[in-house]
Amino acid sequence: MYNVLIVDDEPWVAYGIANLIDWESLGFTIIGEAHDGLSALDIIIDKKPELVISDIRMPGLDGIELLEKVNGLKLETKVALISGYADFAYAQRAVRLGAFDYLLKQIEKDKLLSMVERFKVGMLQNEKATEERELPLDDLFEFLEADNNFTIGNFLSNRGLAFNYPHYRFLCCKYCSSTISFFSEQKLQVNGLQSVRIRTGHNKISILINYDESKQPVKVVDYITDNLAGVEFVGISSIGLYATPIAKLYQESDIAMFTTSFHRGKQTLYYEAQELPPEIRKIILKLEVSIKEQTREKIETILDHLGDECNNQLINIDLISSIYNQVVSLIYKYHGHSGKINEISHLQYEVIARSYESIKQLFDGVKAFFDQLSGEEVFIPNEKAKKIIEYIDSSFTEDILLSEIAKAFNFSIGYVSTLIKKETGVTYSEYIMYKRLNTAKELMNDPSLSIQDIVHRVGYKDYFHFNKLFKKHFGITPSKFRKL
Numbered sequence: 001m002y003n004v005l006i007v008d009d010e011p012w013v014a015y016g017i018a019n020l021i022d023w024e025s026l027g028f029t030i031i032g033e034a035h036d037g038l039s040a041l042d043i044i045i046d047k048k049p050e051l052v053i054s055d056i057r058m059p060g061l062d063g064i065e066l067l068e069k070v071n072g073l074k075l076e077t078k079v080a081l082i083s084g085y086a087d088f089a090y091a092q093r094a095v096r097l098g099a100f101d102y103l104l105k106q107i108e109k110d111k112l113l114s115m116v117e118r119f120k121v122g123m124l125q126n127e128k129a130t131e132e133r134e135l136p137l138d139d140l141f142e143f144l145e146a147d148n149n150f151t152i153g154n155f156l157s158n159r160g161l162a163f164n165y166p167h168y169r170f171l172c173c174k175y176c177s178s179t180i181s182f183f184s185e186q187k188l189q190v191n192g193l194q195s196v197r198i199r200t201g202h203n204k205i206s207i208l209i210n211y212d213e214s215k216q217p218v219k220v221v222d223y224i225t226d227n228l229a230g231v232e233f234v235g236i237s238s239i240g241l242y243a244t245p246i247a248k249l250y251q252e253s254d255i256a257m258f259t260t261s262f263h264r265g266k267q268t269l270y271y272e273a274q275e276l277p278p279e280i281r282k283i284i285l286k287l288e289v290s291i292k293e294q295t296r297e298k299i300e301t302i303l304d305h306l307g308d309e310c311n312n313q314l315i316n317i318d319l320i321s322s323i324y325n326q327v328v329s330l331i332y333k334y335h336g337h338s339g340k341i342n343e344i345s346h347l348q349y350e351v352i353a354r355s356y357e358s359i360k361q362l363f364d365g366v367k368a369f370f371d372q373l374s375g376e377e378v379f380i381p382n383e384k385a386k387k388i389i390e391y392i393d394s395s396f397t398e399d400i401l402l403s404e405i406a407k408a409f410n411f412s413i414g415y416v417s418t419l420i421k422k423e424t425g426v427t428y429s430e431y432i433m434y435k436r437l438n439t440a441k442e443l444m445n446d447p448s449l450s451i452q453d454i455v456h457r458v459g460y461k462d463y464f465h466f467n468k469l470f471k472k473h474f475g476i477t478p479s480k481f482r483k484l
Contacts, residue, residue: 002123003031003047007040007054007066008082013105017053021113027120037061041069044077051100051119056083067097074176074230080115082107144200148247148484152208155246163194163210168244169220170237171207172200172253174261175230192216193223204257206250213239224268233261234268258353259317274316276323280309284326291334296374300367303327307363320359321349327366332425335373344369384409385423388416392428396435397459402428436460437473444482451478 004023008014014033023030031047034040037054038061044052052070056063067079078100094102101115143150152168193211200206211219224234235257237249252271260269283306290298306327310320325346344366347355356362388409392400405428406416420428436458443454452463460466470478 001027001029002051002120003049004028004051004053005031005034005040005043005047005049007034007037007052007058007063009035009055009058011035013055017107017112020107020109021116023116026116028116037063037066040066044070044075045073048075049077050123051116052077052079053103054079054081056081056094064093064097067094067099071098078119080119144247144250145484146247146251149245150247151243152240152246152249153242155208159196161196165192165194165210165212166241167213168208168210168240168242168249170240170246170249170253171209171220171224171228172235172237172250172257173205173207173228173231174233174257175203175205176232193219195223206253208246208249221268232267233257235260236268236270238271255316255318255349258349259314262317262320262353262356262358263311263314264358265314272316274319276319277309277313277315280306280313280315280323283309284323284330287327288330291330296370299370303363303367307359310359317349317353320362321347321352324352324362324366327363331366331369384411385419388419389423392420392431393435396432397439397457399459432459433469434473437470440466440470440478441474441481444478451482454478 006014006017008017011033014035018030018033028051031049032043034043037058040052040054041061043049052066054063054066058066061069063079063081063083067081070077070079079098080101080103081094081099082103082105100119103111103115143155156163192215193209195207195209197205197207209220209223213219220236224231228234235253235255237252237256240246240249256269256271260266283302287299287302287306290302306323309315310323315323328344328346331344352362356365388405391405391408402416403413406413409416411419417428420431424431426434440454440458443449443457444451449457455461455463455466458466467478470476470481474481
């Protein structure tokens with residue numbers, strides 16, 4: 001059912017429209033009536049109806065201004081305007097602003113019915129286009145995983161697509177709302193450019209474009225201008241060829257899009273690879289010294305400086321994630337014994353971009369966490385713990401009990417357990433598991449080894465237990481991981 005709001009400053013007119021046709025049988029529900037533009041806007045924001053039928057002439061906020069407000073808020077609501085007289089100036093302005101239709105009072109039943117049916121057909125077509133776009137893409141995200149070497153050529157062949165130009169780029173586009181327009185066909189061809197458009201998120205689409213950079217270097221900009229109405233931010237990958245891994249271009253465009261949206265920079269950003277600047281390396285080293293010395297004011301000053309550098313140098317969002325995670329690792333290193341340590345964790349760049357509005361807000365969260373740790377003793381790693389970890393690293397594929405390690409170093413089991421947790425941030429059993437699973441992941445690259453061989457090599461005896469742990473840790477089964 002589609003929701004409808006009727007707006008008219010004359011209540012009897014609104015009542016007449018609500019009862020002129022059988023809305024329910026057509027698949028519509030009248031959610032209410034409003035008698036001025038401001039009240040209507042409040043209802044639209046709250047209820048988000050699919051269709052609003054509004055008079056143009058109203059006190060306070062007229063129909064044209066109401067339509068402008070709906071457009072400005074980037075709402076999904078369509079607005080049909082009505083007027084008591086034929087005024088071409090109003091009609092033209094309404095059309096320019098994207099009004100769905102323009103009706104004249106007194107509204108005739110057949111005219112209203114025709115408008116409602118056209119609206120419904122359009123909605124159904126949009127819904128069908130969205131479903132068609134997503135149905136054949138069940139395996140898409142496997143192709144787009146960062147370590148996948150599936151080439152652009154493989155992707156196009158797999159989809160039965162033929163592109164004719166030498167160069168490829170990915171565009172990653174973020175929209176303000178979840179309503180994203182789709183091409184009627186999966187593949188689009190315009191003069192000198194071909195593209196395939198894919199939904200990759202709730203309010204995000206990714207577009208693989210194919211063109212000739214040497215002959216038409218501005219084609220990408222033209223494409224964005226002509227075809228991406230309503231887009232908020234666009235990330236553009238580097239140039240790829242037929243043999244380029246498709247995941248590489250996708251990840252670059254994704255990073256560029258999240259970078260410009262996080263920094264609230266220009267609408268369009270071309271991806272450029274970045275390395276950690278020396279200045280930021282020095283700041284992180286100073287931060288570690290301050291954490292050791294427990295100088296809270298200095299820690300806050302350094303975190304502010306770190307955030308400023310990230311802003312001033314327009315650091316890519318993936319590198320911001322790396323910097324943030326280095327700070328979190330320092331917290332685990334010196335406060336891993338704290339009972340509050342689970343309140344902060346490593347974050348991927350997508351999570352940072354979606355959860356924080358600025359770098360300042362991100363590092364303010366870190367400062368707030370240090371405030372919680374105020375007064376707690378800092379753990380300084382010692383040589384005993386390092387030797388124990390080295391011993392574990394050399395023999396983690398064997399069935400070594402914690403009691404055996406304690407005996408080898410002449411410590412109590414409890415003391416050894418505490419040292420390991422403080423040094424690594426995890427328990428002994430978790431550390432062994434992570435070492436084994438990461439080693440297994442590396443061995444997967446050797447085609448001469450069966451998965452069963454790998455299971456035994458890393459110290460597990462039960463394949464099903466290993467399979468369960470691997471899936472839980474990496475989000476994919478060993479056999480499926482190997483096919484990537």
